[in-house]
Amino acid sequence: xxxxxxxxxxxxxxxxxxxxxxxxxxxxxxxxxxxxxxxxxxxxxxxxxxxxxxxxxxxxxxxxxxxxxxxxxxxxxxxxxxxxxxxxxxxxxxxxxxxxxxxxxxxxxxxxxxxxxxxxxxxxxxxxxxxxxxxxxxxxxxxxxxxxxxxxxxxxxxxxxxxxxxxxxxxxxxxxxxxxxxxxxxxxxxxxxxxxxxxxxxxxxxxxxxxxxxxxxxxxxxxxxxxxxxxxxxxxxxxxxxxxxxxxxxxxxxxxxxxxxxxxxxxxxxxxxxxxxxxxxxxxxxxxxxxxxxxxxxxxxxxxxxxxxxxxxxxxxxxxxxxxxxxxxxxxxxxxxxxxxxxxxxxxxxxxxxxxxxxxxxxxxxxxxxxxxxxxxxxxxxxxxxxxxxxxxxxxxxxxxxxxxxxxxxxxxxxxxxxxxxxxxxxxxxxxxxxxxxxxxxxxxxxxxxxxxxxxxxxxxxxxxxxxxxxxxxxxxxxxxxxxxxxxxxxxxxxxxxxxxxxxxxxxxxxxxxxxxxxxxxxxxxxxxxxxxxxxxxxxxxxxxxxxxxxxxxxxxxxxxxxxxxxxxxxxxxxxxxxxxxxxxxxxxxxxxxxxxxxxxxxxxxxxxxxxxxxxxxxxxxxxxxxxxxxxxxxxxxxxxxxxxxxxxxxxxxxxxxxxxxxxxxxxxxxxxxxxxxxxxxxxxxxxxxxxxxxxxxxxxx
Numbered sequence: 014x015x016x017x018x019x020x021x022x023x024x025x026x027x028x029x030x031x032x033x034x035x036x037x038x039x040x041x042x043x044x045x046x047x048x049x050x051x052x053x054x055x056x057x058x059x060x061x062x063x064x065x066x067x068x069x070x071x072x073x074x075x076x077x078x079x080x081x082x083x084x085x086x087x088x089x090x091x092x093x094x095x096x097x098x099x100x101x102x103x104x105x106x107x108x109x110x111x112x113x114x115x116x117x118x119x120x121x122x123x124x125x126x127x128x129x130x131x132x133x134x135x136x137x138x139x140x141x142x143x144x145x146x147x148x149x150x151x152x153x154x155x156x157x158x159x160x161x162x163x164x165x166x167x168x169x170x171x172x173x174x175x176x177x178x179x180x181x182x183x184x185x186x187x188x189x190x191x192x193x194x195x196x197x198x199x200x201x202x203x204x205x206x207x208x209x210x211x212x213x214x215x216x217x218x219x220x221x222x223x224x225x226x227x228x229x230x231x232x233x234x235x236x237x238x239x240x241x242x243x244x245x246x247x248x249x250x251x252x253x254x255x256x257x258x259x260x261x262x263x264x265x266x267x268x269x270x271x272x273x274x275x276x277x278x279x280x281x282x283x284x285x286x287x288x289x290x291x292x293x294x295x296x297x298x299x300x301x302x303x304x305x306x307x308x309x310x311x312x313x314x315x316x317x318x319x320x321x322x323x324x325x326x327x328x329x330x331x332x333x334x335x336x337x338x339x340x341x342x343x344x345x346x347x348x349x350x351x352x353x354x355x356x357x358x359x360x361x362x363x364x365x366x367x368x369x370x371x372x373x374x375x376x377x378x379x380x381x382x383x384x385x386x387x388x389x390x391x392x393x394x395x396x397x398x399x400x401x402x403x404x405x406x407x408x409x410x411x412x413x414x415x416x417x418x419x420x421x422x423x424x425x426x427x428x429x430x431x432x433x434x435x436x437x438x439x440x441x442x443x444x445x446x447x448x449x450x451x452x453x454x455x456x457x458x459x460x461x462x463x464x465x466x467x468x469x470x471x472x473x474x475x476x477x478x479x480x481x482x483x484x485x486x487x488x489x490x491x492x493x494x495x496x497x498x499x500x501x502x503x504x505x506x507x508x509x510x511x512x513x514x515x516x517x518x519x520x521x522x523x524x525x526x527x528x529x530x531x532x533x534x535x536x537x538x539x540x541x542x543x544x545x546x547x548x549x550x551x552x553x554x555x556x557x558x559x560x561x562x563x564x565x566x567x568x569x570x571x572x573x574x575x576x577x578x579x580x581x582x583x584x585x586x587x588x589x590x591x592x593x594x595x596x597x598x599x600x601x602x603x604x605x606x607x608x609x610x611x612x613x614x615x616x617x618x619x620x621x622x623x624x625x626x627x628x629x630x631x632x633x634x635x636x637x638x639x640x641x642x643x644x645x646x647x648x649x650x651x652x653x654x655x656x657x658x659x660x661x662x663x664x665x666x667x668x669x670x671x672x673x674x675x676x677x678x679x680x681x682x683x684x685x686x687x688x689x690x691x692x693x694x695x696x697x698x699x700x701x702x703x704x705x706x707x708x709x710x711x712x713x714x715x
Contacts, residue, residue, distance in 0.1 A: 039056055040055050040056050040057060040148050040149040041055060041056075041107065041111070041112025041113075041148055042054070042055045042107040042112050042113065042114055042115040042146050042147065042148055043055070043107060043112070043115065044103055044106065044108075044115040044117060046103075048064075049063065049064055049065070050062055050063055050064055050070060051064065051101075051103070051117040051144075053115050053116075053117065053144060053145075053146040053153060054146070055112075055146055055147070055148060055149065055150060057074065057149065057150065057151050057325075058072065058073060058074045058146070058150065058151060058152060058153060058325055059071070059072075059073045060072050060073075060144060060146065060153040062117055062119065062144050063119070064099075064101045064119060065094075065095050065099065065119070066089065066093040066094060066095040066119070067089075067090060067093050067094045067095075067119035067140075067142030067157075068086055068087070068088065068089040068090075068093065069087060069088035069089065069144065069153075069155070069177070069323075070087060070088075071087070072088065072153065072253070072323065072325070074151070074152075074251060074253075074325035075251050075327055077180070077183055077249060077251050078180055078183075079179060079180055079183070079251075079253045079325060080177065080178065080179060080180060081178040081179055081180055081181060081287070081289040082180075083287070084178050084287060084289065086176075086178070087177070087178055088175070088176065088177040088178065088323075089175070089176055090140075090142055090155075090157050090173075090174075090175050091129070091133035091171075091172060091173050091174050091175075091176065092128065092129030092133050092135075092140055092157070092159075092170065092173060093121070093129055093140065093142065094119045094120055094121030094128070094129075094140045094141065094142050095121060095129075096121055096123075096126070096128045096129065096135075097121040097122045097123045097126065097128050097139070097140075098122040098124060099119075099120070099121060099122075100118075100119075100120040100121075100122065101117070101118065101119050101120070102117070102118050103115070103116070103117055103118075104116045104117065104118045104143065104355075104356060105145065105353065105355075112148060113147065113148050114145060114146065114147045114148065114353055115145065115146050116143055116144065116145035116146075116353075117143065117144055117145075118141055118142070118143045119141070119142045119143075120139065120140070120141040120142075121139065121141075122139050123137055123138055123139050123140075123165065125137060125164065125165045125166060128140050133170065133171045133172045133173045133174070133297075134171035134172075136159070136168050136169070136171075137161070137165050137166055137167075137168035138159045138160055138161040138165065138168060138170075138308070138314075139158075139159070139160040139161075139162075140157065140159060140160075141157065141158040141160070141357075142155070142156075142157050142158075143155065143156050143157075143158070145320065145353065147353070151324060151325050151326060152254075152322050152324035152325050153322075153323050154319070154320040154321065154322050154323075154351075155175065155319060155320060155321065155323065156317060156318055156319030156320035156321070156354075156357075157175075157318040157319065158315065158316075158317050158318070158357050158358075159314075159315060159316050159318070160314075160315045161312065161313065161314040161315070162313055163311050163312065163313050165310070166310050166402075167307070167308065167309050167310040167399055167400070167401050167402060168307075168308050168401065169305070169306060169307045169308065169399075169401045170297055170306040170308075170466070171297075172295075172297065172298070172299040173295070173296055173297035173306075173318075173466075174272075174293050174294055174295040174296060174297075175255075175293070175294045175296075175321075176292070176293050177253070177255075177291065177292040177293075177323065178277060178289040178290070178291055179244055179253060179289055179290040179291065179292065180289070180290075181200055181287070181288075181289045183246045183249055183251065184244040184245065184246050184253070184290040185197060185199075185244075185246060185248070185290075186244065186245045186246065186247050186331040187232070187243075187244050187274050187275075188242060188243060188244070188245065188274075188331060188332075188335045189232050189234050189239060189242045189273050189274055190234060190238075190239055190242070192553070193232055193553065194331070194332065194335065196221060196247060197276060197290070198217060198220050198221065198222050198227055198276060199220055200276070200286075200287065200288040200289070201219065201220070202217050202218075202219050202220035202221075202222065202223075202227075203215060203217075203227065203276055203278075203279070203288045204279075204283065204284045204285065204286055205218050205219055205284060206218055206227065209226065209555075209597045210597050210598035210599045210693075211228075211598075211657065212278070212280045213228055213229050213230065213278045213280075214227070214228045214555055214598075215227055216596075226554075226555040226556060227276070227555075228555040228659055229272065229275035229276070229278045230272065230300070230658035230659050230660070231275075231553045231554060231555060231659050232272070232274050232275050232553070233270045233271060233272050233273060233300065233301070233553075233658065233659075233660060234270065234271065234273040235267075235268070235269070235270055236257075236260055236263050236265070236269050236270070236271055237260055237266070237267035237268070237269070237472060238267075239273060240256065240257040240258075240260065240342050240346075241254055241255070241257070241324075241335075241339050241341065242254065242255060242273050242274055242292070242338075243255060243274065243324075243335075243338060244274065244292065245328075245331040245334045245335070246331075247330075247331060250327055250328060250329060250330075250334075251325065251326070251327050251334075252325065252326050252327070252328070252331070252334035252335070252337075252338065253292070253323065253324070253325050254292075254323075254324045254325075254326070254334075254338040254341075255292050255293075255294050255321060255322075255323060255324075256321060256323075256324045256342045256345055257294065257321050257342070258320075258321065258322070258342070258345035258346045258348065258349040258351075259346065259349045259350075259485070260470075260472070261469045261470060261471055261485070261487075262296055262316065262317065262318050262319065262469060263295070263296050263298075263470075264296060264297050264298055264304035264306075264464070264465060264466035265298065265302075265304050265463055265464060265465070265466075266390060266392065266462045266463060266470050266472060266494075267388045267390065267472045267496075268463065268496075268541050268542075268662060268665065269298065269301070269304075269463075270300070270301045270662060270663070271293075271298040271300055271301070272293050272295060272298075272300060273292075273293060274290075274291060275291055276288050276289070276290060276291065277289050277290075277291045294321060296318045296466065297466035298466075300654060301653055301654060301655050301658065301660050301662070301663035301664065302463065302464060302651075302653035302654075302655070302663040302664025303464060303653070303664075304463075304464045304465060304466035305398050305460050305464055305465065305466060306466040307398040307399040307400075307401055307467070308399060308467070309399035309400075310399075312399065314467070315358045316358075316467070316468075316469075317357050317358055317359050320351060320354060322341070322345055324338055324341055326338065326341075349485060350362055350365065350485055360487055360488070360513070362485070363514050364488070364513050364514050365484075365485045365486055365487060365488075365513075365514070366486050366488070366511050366512065366513070366514065366515055366516050367482060367483065367484045367485070367486070367516045367517075368391060368471075368482075368483045368486055368509070368511060368517045368518075368519065369480075369481065369482045369516070369517070369518050369519065370389075370480075370481055370493075370518065370519030370520055370521070370522050371478070371479045371480045371481070371520070371521050371522065372387060372389060372475055372479040372481065372495050372504070372524055373479060373521050373522065373523050373524065374479065374497070374500065374524050374525075375523060375524070375525045376500075376525065376526050376528070378528045378531065378532060379532070382499060382500075383499050384497045384498065384499040384500060385497065385498045385499060386474065386497060386540070387474065387475040387479060387481075387495065387496075387497040388472055388473070388474055388475070388495065388496050388497065389472065389473055389474075389475050389481040389483065389493070389494070389495045390470055390471060390473070390483070390493075390494045390495075391471045391472075391483055391486055391491040391492070391493060391494075391509060392461075392462040392465065392468070392471075392491060392492055392494060393462075393465060393467070393468035393470075393491065393492070394490065394491070394492045394507060395459040395460065395461045395492070396459060397459060397460070398460050462492075462494060463664055463665065464664065469487055471483050471485070471486050471487075471491075475495075486511050487511070488512055488513040489510075489511055490508065490509070490510050490511075491509040491510075491511060492505050492506065492507045492508075493505065493506040493507075493509050493519070493522070495522075495524060496541065498538060498539070498540040499538065499539060499540075500524075500526050500539055501526060501527075501539040501624060501626060501667070501701060501703060502526055502527055502539075504522075504524040528705060529620075529622040529624070529669075529705045529707055530619075530620070530621075530622065530705040530706045530707030530708070530710070531705065531706055531707075532703060532704070532705055533611065533621075533704040533705065533706055534573040534574075534609075534611050534703070535701065535702060535703040536571065536573075536578050536582060536609070536699075536701070536702040536703075537578050537582070537699065537700065537701040537702060538701065539626055539700060539701040540700065540701075541626075541628055541662055541665045541700055542628055542661045542662030542698075542700060543585065543628060543629065543661050543662065543698045543699060543700060544584075544661050545579060546578055546582045546583060546584035546699070547564075547579060547580055547581065547582060547583050547584060548564075548583065548584050549584035549661060552584060552659065552660065552661040553659055554659060555598075555659055556598060557584075557585065557659070558585065558587040558588075558590070558598065558656065558693040558694055559590055559595060559596070559598055559693065561583055561585070561587055561589070561590070562589050562590040562591065564583065565583055568589065568605055568606060568607055568608075569581065569582060569583060569586070569607040569608070570607075570608045570610070571607070571608065571609045571610070572610045572611075573609065573610065573612075574611075574612075582699075584661070584698060585629060585656055585696055585697070585698045586605060586607055586686070586688050586696045586697050586698075586699070587605065587631075587656065587688065587693055587694065587695070587696030588601070588602040588603060588604065588605055588688060588689075588690055588691050588692070588693055588695060588696060589602055589603050589604070589605045590602045590693060591603055595693075598693055598694070599693075600692070600693070601690060601691060601692060602690065602691070602692075602693055603690050604687055604688060604689050604690045605687065605688045605696070606685050606686065606687040607685070607686045607687075608683055608684070608685050609683070609685075609686075609702075610681060610683050610684075611681075611682055611684075611704075612680055612681055612682070613677060613678070613679060613680065613682060615679055616675070616677070616678045616679045617674040617675070617706055617708060618674050618675055618708055619674045619706060619707050619708035619709060619710050619711065619712075620671060620672075620673070620674060620706075620707045620711065620712050621639075621671070621672050621673070621674040621676075621677065621704065621705065621706050621707075622669055622670070622671050622672075622704070622706075622707075623637065623644065623669065623670040623672070623684070623702070623703075623704055624667060624669050624701075624702070624703045624704075624705065625667065625668045625669070625670070625699065625702055626665065626666075626667050626668075626699065626700035626701040626702070627647075627650070627665070627666060627667075627668060627697050627698065627699055627700065628655065628661075628662045628663055628664070628665045628699070628700045629653065629655035629656050629660060629661075629662070629663050629696075629697055629698025630650045630651060630652050630653050630656075630663070630664075630697055630698075631652060631654070631655070631656045631657060631692075631694045631695040631696055631697070632650060632688055632689065632691060632695045632696055632697060633648070633650055633689075634646050634647060634648050634650065634689065635647040635650065635668075635686060635687070635688060635697060636687040636689070637670055637684065637685065637686055637687075638684070638685045638687075639672060639676045639677060639682065639683075639684055640676060640677065640678070640682055640683055641683070641685070642676050644670050644672035645670045645671075645672065647668045647670065650668075650697070651664065651666070655698055656694040656695075656696055656697075656698060657694035661698070662698070662700070663698075665700060671712065672712070673712045674706055684704070
């Protein structure tokens with residue numbers, strides 16, 4: 014119907030009819046206010062926001078209160094706006110746009126003093142929290158803006174996320190992905206469970222998971238792949254979901270795992286404590302290797318976290334509601350960046366760029382190379398983290414589980430990375446700069462894409478031919494990275510300059526993976542996790558480190574050419590539990606030696622390199638021998654809590670042991686890898702192992 018006809022028709026129809034029928038006012042947005050809160054509503058959802066903190070106090074949908082409104086904080090950002098000079102306002106007034114959209118802002122101005130409180134600690138930065146609602150939206154958007162001007166002192170941001178605690182009387186079904194899509198334990202079950210080796214772990218004594226163990230980390234997810242997750246009700250047929258339209262503002266790139274959903278792990282002996290269903294969106298995660306966000310005293314820095322959608326829906330089954338949330342995620346991703354965001358460092362579509370190219374992999378040593386899951390990203394160049402004066406950071410704790418602090422504590426305390434530890438017969442070679450992987454180096458102390466929370470990252474999956482198109486890139490200078498299943502290490506190309514609003518075509522990009530000689534053998538698939546190894550496809554359960562000794566009573570004895578890593582190589586090498594009565598995971602157990610047996614047709618000479626890609630670390634060292642002669646120790650391992658948090662991949666690093674090839678001989682050879690005695694989670698998860706030989710090179714003498 015022509016617009017002109019509608020305008021003429023309007024003169025003959027009462028205005029109330031026009032506003033309802035022609036302008037869709039039944040879903041128009043309103044913003045109301047009282048002394049302590051704002052309320053955004055559109056007839057589908059209503060959201061009440063605290064004016065002082067920026068907490069979400071209530072979220073109603075389809076006659077249901079979705080939040081645990083009786084808790085201390087029902088839904089909140091870990092760094093709130095309650096301190097400092099307060100400024101609250103309506104940033105988008107629906108009264109001025111016909112009810113199309115409303116937005117409220119709660120801002121705390123630091124003035125150079127500590128801001129925020131809660132699990133993430135505090136930060137010296139201005140914090141603005143916004144909530145927005147559009148006409149017809151079945152959910153509310155939220156985002157947070159951090160600003161650190163040059164006259165503020167040095168600071169850091171600790172563990173940072175948005176958290177929702179949900180109505181326990183409504184929600185009983187949790188969905189993270191296809192493997193974790195289930196009816197969950199009740200609050201009663203959690204409160205009556207038996208505590209085990211970590212504060213987040215209990216064995217259930219009642220309910221549908223009776224005699225099983227609940228651990229909130231069993232529901233951690235890869236943030237790049239899982240972008241819609243939530244809880245639903247099998248009885249009331251409603252759901253609530255976090256929907257991430259973009260992951261540019263999250264830390265750690267496409268391999269980062271983080272907490273996503275669980276029952277609130279209340280650490281109390283009370284049998285009546287609240288343990289509501291919980292949803293989390295981590296943007297600066299401290300788990301599985303963590304990430305850093307340090308800001309120097311003279312640094313002007315701002316970051317916009319979000320917007321993302323807290324989505325509400327209804328459906329006949331939890332599975333139907335989940336698939337609706339997945340479809341909503343695709344719609345939201347297609348609308349990114351949102352045109353309605355204003356007054357923040359948030360470039361719109363015409364201010365961003367698309368970067369295209371083609372990764373061409375050339376590995377002469379492997380003419381039959383099979384590559385999949387090629388991920389290409391633009392990230393900030395590697396950088397040294399700002400030094401934070403004592404008392405200004407949010408760090409604390411020690412090495413390993415029970416240390417009392419986040420993983421980033423251990424990055425700083427064990428920043429040495431791969432040290433130049435020269436053994437009598439070999440060298441533990443530190444990772445050189447270039448295209449071989451990430452990590453904190455003993456000489457450079459660099460933050461890279463795996464642990465950067467300070468900057469934005471832009472990643473996509475390339476197609477089977479290596480073509481990639483990275484949309485919506487902010488202007489800036491970047492490093493181009495590529496990682497792929499089937500290739501050890503990564504590719505990087507520095508000084509990629511993206512200009513505001515101008516697309517960039519890189520054309521063919523050549524990637525020649527690093528080799529140190531001909532390959533003698535390998536174990537696994539280089540894919541930055543241990544999923545291909547035995548039980549690696551079922552890793553997300555507490556206590557595999559207890560089960561290992563039963564599955565491999567004589568430890569792993571792997572024969573090249575005969576064994577199958579999918580059945581004969583356990584996904585984590587941990588101390589061997591010799592106590593059959595140990596059901597809690599506590600205690601110290603014996604060292605574990607794994608043996609790799611291989612045959613050579615002739616005695617080799619020259620330089621051999623054992624390349625160990627490790628993605629899970631709970632120990633300080635790993636000893637290696639060849640035919641019972643030491644070839645060095647892998648030291649400087651940086652704890653990433655992947656094993657005790659039931660993970661499959663954390664912060665990844667390649668550790669190379671270089672040794673005299675003359676230690677090998679004609680016929681049978683035995684490589685032994687030994688994890689020292691210790692707690693049951695103090696081991697390693699391998700991504701991949703490879704032995705290479707360069708007979709034209711000699712071993713450099715120390």
